[in-house]
Amino acid sequence: MRWLPVLLTLIATPAAANESVGCQDIWFTRNLVMDRAGYCFATPLGQALFDNSDCTGKSVSIDALGSRLVSQIQALEKQHGCAVNTRRTRLDLDDLRIRRQLRDLPVFDEFPGGCLGWTAGREPLYAGRDSGSKVIGRIEPGDYVSFTHLPVDGWSYVTVSEPGWGALKSGGWMSGETHCKDFAG
Secondary structure, three states: OOOHHHHHHHHHOOOOOEOOHHHHHHHHHHHHHHHHOOEOOOOHHHHHHOOHHHOOEOOOOOOHHHHHHHHHHHHHHHHOOEOOOOOOOOOOOOOHHHHOOOOOOOOEEEEEEEEEOEOOOOEEEEOOOOOOOOEEEEEOOOOEEEEEEOOEOOEEEEEEEOOOOOOEEEEEEEEOOOOEOOEEO
């Protein structure tokens, strides 16, 4: 009967737990909303990614926009069977530094695209979905641009990499047309 504890562990562990980059992405966005509302994180992942020094408790008030975003994300998590391991201390997302600067938070798109070589001039990227927001990044001619989040009212959250999908350079919200040498997705 030495195998019984192993069998019980396998039964208790979801066989198809989805910890994809998409699931990690929406987990981060949902929990960033909670962090901004003052939520106190207890898990190793929550404590590693969010600052509990200014938290107010486990029951927090979220504004109407944040509540709609959390509901949308929870539905996506359920639909895709997301189960992020909160015992770990990092996520496989390279744009967390950029996302923390955002006023308006993006939701991952399961059908991403990419601009292979920006052909227009310098394009500012904003913290929010309006040109009055703080500029937090730029697209330069030749850059590769990832469109991995759902567009909202003509705005897209993008990340910018060096040509050939090199190092991440910047990110933020952009509005308007895309000017690409080629488009993937």
